[in-house]
Amino acid sequence: MMYQLKNITTSVTYNAEELELVALLNSKPFDTWNCKCPLTEFPRGTSTARKNLKDKLKRELLVIQENYCAYCGINFCLVTNSKIHRDHVLPKNTERYRKFTYESKNIVLSCDTCNGLDIKKDKDYVTYYSDDYDSIKTSIVHPHLDNVEEHINLNNSIYAEVVNDSQKGKMSIIEFELNCERNLVLRGKLMQRTTVNTAEEQLVDSIMGHFRQLR
Numbered sequence: 001m002m003y004q005l006k007n008i009t010t011s012v013t014y015n016a017e018e019l020e021l022v023a024l025l026n027s028k029p030f031d032t033w034n035c036k037c038p039l040t041e042f043p044r045g046t047s048t049a050r051k052n053l054k055d056k057l058k059r060e061l062l063v064i065q066e067n068y069c070a071y072c073g074i075n076f077c078l079v080t081n082s083k084i085h086r087d088h089v090l091p092k093n094t095e096r097y098r099k100f101t102y103e104s105k106n107i108v109l110s111c112d113t114c115n116g117l118d119i120k121k122d123k124d125y126v127t128y129y130s131d132d133y134d135s136i137k138t139s140i141v142h143p144h145l146d147n148v149e150e151h152i153n154l155n156n157s158i159y160a161e162v163v164n165d166s167q168k169g170k171m172s173i174i175e176f177e178l179n180c181e182r183n184l185v186l187r188g189k190l191m192q193r194t195t196v197n198t199a200e201e202q203l204v205d206s207i208m209g210h211f212r213q214l215r
């Protein structure tokens, strides 16, 4: 299937060494996702260890998410690898959420259309905050904390349908533009398919790219 919204039932687990690194990175009051890891702040080798950790997150999340974007459900076989992003559900650039930068439940893979642009960016969807990540509530469907199937149905039609009048479902459909023309066109063409050819891959890229430019 080229589109599916999957309930994510597990998150990436860290070993002891990774937990130590994550604790250090999460403790800093600045952006530790992209920073240069100065030796005044970090032990030698942190940069490499961090790269390995990010690689592991992407590799394991691809398996956990069964190759689908956490927000729009597009199959990543339709998305160039460099356009598959590790997205922070709670924005990492917000002071309050910095400590969750490497929290594995705060990271999902999304296509760059959902992640990169005006759709999500650093928007704050938290409606209830707690230092305990599992207790946080969001206005959109949280891919790790909510079961998307209780909020949105993308199985039976090209339209994303709200389940049981779910407010979160409605909000996610609006925020991620799940029923915008781009998504309807692509789902209408490709939804039930199991494979696509090169021409169709190019079509997907051009439609998604076109809509990116319109923003």
Ligand SMILES: [Zn+2]
Pocket (backbone or CB within 6 Å): 069, 070, 071, 072, 073, 074, 110, 111, 112, 113, 114, 115
């Ligand atoms: Zn997406």
